[in-house]
Each structure stands twice: as C-alpha cells, then as structure tokens.
Amino acid sequence: MxxxxxxxxxxxxxxxxxxxxxxxxxxxxxxxxxxxxxxxxxxxxxxxxxxxxxxxxxxxxxxxxxxxxxxxxxxxxxxxxxxxxxxxxxxxxxxxxxxxxxxxxxxxxxxxxxxxxxxxxxxxxxxxxxxxxxxxxxxxxxxxxxxxxxxxxxxxxxxxxxxxxVDPHRFPDLPAGELAAMRARIGADGRFLFLGVGGVEPRKGTLHAFRALARLRKSGVDAMLALVGGHSFQDYADYREAALAELPELGLALGRDVILLGTVPDAELGGWYRAADALCFPSVKEGWGLAVLEAMAAGLPVVASDLPVFREYLQDGVSALLPAAADEEALTAAMRALVEDADLRDKLRSGADAVLPRYxxxxxxxxxxxxxxxxx
Structure with a gap:
C-alpha cells in the first residue's frame, strides 16, 4: 500500500x-x-x-x-x-x-x-x-x-x-546553564514561568490566561507567561490586538509579565518546555492538544481545561489540573496551586509519566x- x-x-x-x-x-x-x-x-x-x-x-x-x-x-x-x-x-x-x-x-x-x-x-x-x-x-x-x-x-x-x-526523545534535556540563560533572557530569574503554546488565539483561551495571571499578580504571586507559536493560516489579528490591548488595564506589561516569543525553531521550543515551570493551556476547544503531551514528556506540570477531550487521557489532580474552561477564577486557583505547591508539581509529573507510555x-x-x- x-x-x-x-x-x-x-x-x-x-x-x-x-x-x-x-x-x-x-x-x-x-x-x-x-x-x-x-x-x-x-x-x-x-x-x-x-x-x-x-x-x-x-x-x-x-x-x-x-x-x-x-x-x-x-x-x-x-x-x-x-x-x-x-x-x-x-x-x-x-x-x-x-x-x-x-x-x-x-x-x-x-x-x-x-x-x-x-x-x-x-x-x-x-x-x-x-x-x-x-x-x-x-x-x-x-x-x-x-x-x-x-x-x-x-x-x-x-x-x-x-x-x-508523543516522541519522548524529541526534546532532550539541556544543560542547566543554557536553561537559566533562556529564562534570564526574558526576565524570568526568580519568577514562576508559565509557558503557553499556540500564540494569542480565541481557541487557545489566551485572554483567560491573561486575566488569570493578572489575578495572581494582584494577589502578590510573582508569575509570568511566555507564549510560543502563533503562526496560523487563519487571521486572529483582531482577537490578538484586543487581548494585548487589555494588558495595561489588567496591570500586566507586555515584555515583562507577558512575553511573545513567536514561532521558534524546534530545538528552542524544546528548551522552553524544559526552562518553564508549568504549562498553561486553557483551551476552550481542542481536537487533542498535542502540546500537552509534549509538555508532559519534557517533565512540565500542566494546567489545561476541563474539556471532554482532555478527560480522555488526563485525570484532574493526578496527571494535570483541569479547571473549567473559560472559568478565570478556577484557572487562577489552579495556577496558584502550581506556583505554591512543589509537592503537587511533583505529583503531576509522576502522573504524567504513567500516561505517556499509552501514547x-x-x-x-x-x-x-x-x-x-x-x-x-
């Protein structure tokens, strides 16, 4: 054939x-x-x-x-x-x-x-x-x-x-110094770094992530969000501009609290999976969410959304945190839990390790x- x-x-x-x-x-x-x-x-x-x-x-x-x-x-x-x-x-x-x-x-x-x-x-x-x-x-x-x-x-x-x-070997680990340099390049020294994948798009729930991050910042949590990707056949310029325009109103600064990395080479994408502290993937619609498996394979704890497709392979509180989709209060609570609870992050990594061999x-x-x- x-x-x-x-x-x-x-x-x-x-x-x-x-x-x-x-x-x-x-x-x-x-x-x-x-x-x-x-x-x-x-x-x-x-x-x-x-x-x-x-x-x-x-x-x-x-x-x-x-x-x-x-x-x-x-x-x-x-x-x-x-x-x-x-x-x-x-x-x-x-x-x-x-x-x-x-x-x-x-x-x-x-x-x-x-x-x-x-x-x-x-x-x-x-x-x-x-x-x-x-x-x-x-x-x-x-x-x-x-x-x-x-x-x-x-x-x-x-x-x-x-x-x-998922290919667990697609993104090999990098030397600690190289990862530290990537973080320093975007001002993430000493700050909790959430990684977003897919750019600023309505389907990816990016605006919900911005608003949840703002809630964290206002409560004293020093976290930031770096977004990779965004190149798309469709034109999401209106959504993107509106979402970015809301950042000052939320008390967030583009380039300090929200970093747009754009479409990066494959090796660099692997570096960000390794350099970040958690994946923030609050999609409101997905076919599968391949970035979730990639993040898990790189040892990154995941907060996604309570979508039916994610529930097919993830268990809330075991292999990922799954707050309700488009619920910014619930997303904030999940993100806060990842920032503040190192044991939870380790638990999610272990839960992810049990999921990956099935895919x-x-x-x-x-x-x-x-x-x-x-x-x-």
Whole structure:
C-alpha cells in the first residue's frame, strides 16, 4: 500500500506535527510512505521521503481566497503525483478537498481524512468547504472519542479513532546553564514561568490566561507567561490586538509579565518546555492538544481545561489540573496551586509519566497501517 500523508501547510502546529511524526514512524516501520505539503521548508530535519509544493501568497488576500487558492495549488501538485500512491491520507480540509478532486478526475486513489478539529469559519463558502471535506473522503479518522461523537452527530459520518502520540526523545534535556540563560533572557530569574503554546488565539483561551495571571499578580504571586507559536493560516489579528490591548488595564506589561516569543525553531521550543515551570493551556476547544503531551514528556506540570477531550487521557489532580474552561477564577486557583505547591508539581509529573507510555507514535502508526490494509 503506497501512502501519501498530505497537509496544506508545513507550519509547526499540532496538525502538521502529527502528520510529520506519523509519516516518519510509518517510514521507520517499513511502510511505503511519502509526505506531501504546501510550503517552502520543513521546521526540522526529517527522515521520511517528502515533496514540498509552493503555497499561495497571503498578501492582499482574504482567508476564503487563500483557502481556495491552496486547494487549487494542492490539487495541481497531487494530480501529477497521484499515480504513485494508493492512499491520499489528508490532514485538513484543504488537503481533503484537493485529494477528492483528484479522485473525481479519475485517479485510482482512496482518500482518507483525519479530522483533528473543525475550524470556526464564518463565511458560507468556507463552512460548506469544511463540511464537504468531512463528507467526501472515502474514510474518516479522528484523534479522540469526543471528535468521533461530533463527526457522527454533526456530519452523520462514522469514523475510527486513532490517538496522537508523543516522541519522548524529541526534546532532550539541556544543560542547566543554557536553561537559566533562556529564562534570564526574558526576565524570568526568580519568577514562576508559565509557558503557553499556540500564540494569542480565541481557541487557545489566551485572554483567560491573561486575566488569570493578572489575578495572581494582584494577589502578590510573582508569575509570568511566555507564549510560543502563533503562526496560523487563519487571521486572529483582531482577537490578538484586543487581548494585548487589555494588558495595561489588567496591570500586566507586555515584555515583562507577558512575553511573545513567536514561532521558534524546534530545538528552542524544546528548551522552553524544559526552562518553564508549568504549562498553561486553557483551551476552550481542542481536537487533542498535542502540546500537552509534549509538555508532559519534557517533565512540565500542566494546567489545561476541563474539556471532554482532555478527560480522555488526563485525570484532574493526578496527571494535570483541569479547571473549567473559560472559568478565570478556577484557572487562577489552579495556577496558584502550581506556583505554591512543589509537592503537587511533583505529583503531576509522576502522573504524567504513567500516561505517556499509552501514547506513542509507534502505536499510532501501527493502527494506521491496519486501517490502510483494510482499505485495500
């Protein structure tokens, strides 16, 4: 079975990290796999055979225009390569629509779609595009039980659950001096450093994190928040500007209490996982939350949200703290507990160590191979 893992982007967000990690593990297990994506470069060296196709320009275009331009470009690239594969395994709605077009044009391929989550599009064209990207593929996978229920209820499609994995060796430990230097660079000497992953976005609950941090600061807790990531196909500029504009009103200073690190190289991301004191991940919607597993693998205690998807693999007070989503008072209390209770932090690390062996890329790839074989 010749498989192409197809993505609309090489941006190092959860969906593409999943695609790349899955492709590499399939390759390690001897599968005939190739990674195809729109983009100029990969964010780290890879071992799997891959082809990068040029993506659309962002300048002067709307989100709708970029989405449909990306579908067109990916369709063109796949049309010339489709004869090399039996399965086009797409990782997003853009890739799924492009692959379905290639199949409709006569290519003898099976289109598989992994639904990581569904975006909150607002224009009718994008809402319909996303819906068709779930309905049209031959087979649908999801990464959690919650999203199997959502796909069945909202789209009327059955799907198979294949969980994400984590590579515990992706982010090796760094010398203490190097970690101390990273902290000193952002003024974290002697302060409790929360790490956020994903940038300033509504889905990540960033504004709730800002408000909870402000509550901590006003009560005398010397904590700060550093955010990595933020590069996204979607445009969250309005939310980002409004959230950052609220910082002075909250008594927080950008560059002192809130640090925007942006999209960083993979090695540096690993450094921040190691240098921080806890992960603050108060998402209001997630497909899985791969950053949570990555943080746990790096020994970082986690405060997330009491979302159904997190409850599938985390236990509140045992492997993470899970305050109610969008409840800033509860989030503040959880963050305070992590700052003040070293024993709790150790307990959460131990609980995380018990969770991680259940979620490996080796097992994820093995399950995918079973599904590919059944399609044939």
């Amino acid at each position: 010749r498989v192409a893992i197809v993505s609309h982007s090489t941006t190092p967000r959860g969906g593409f990290v999943h695609a790349l990690s899955l492709a590499e593990e399939l390759h390690r297990q001897g599968a005939d796999v190739h990674l195809l994506a729109l983009g100029q470069k990969l964010f780290r060296p890879v071992t799997v055979p891959h082809t990068l196709l040029p993506g659309p320009t962002k300048a002067g275009t709307t989100l709708t225009e970029r989405v449909f331009a990306s579908i067109d470009l990916l369709e063109q690239g796949l049309s010339g390569l489709a004869g090399d594969f039996d399965v086009l395994h797409t990782q997003d709605c853009i890739a799924a629509r492009a692959a379905v077009r290639v199949r409709a044009a006569g290519a003898p391929v099976t289109v598989v779609r992994t639904v990581h989550h569904v975006d909150d599009f607002t224009t009718p064209a994008l809402v319909d595009c996303q819906r068709q990207a779930v309905l049209e593929p031959d087979h649908v996978l999801v990464v959690s039980e919650q999203w199997r229920d959502i796909v069945r209820t909202e789209y009327g499609r059955d799907s198979d659950v294949v969980h994400n994995g 490996t890329w080796a097992e994820t790839a093995r399950r995918h191979r079973e599904i590919y074989a059944a399609l044939g």
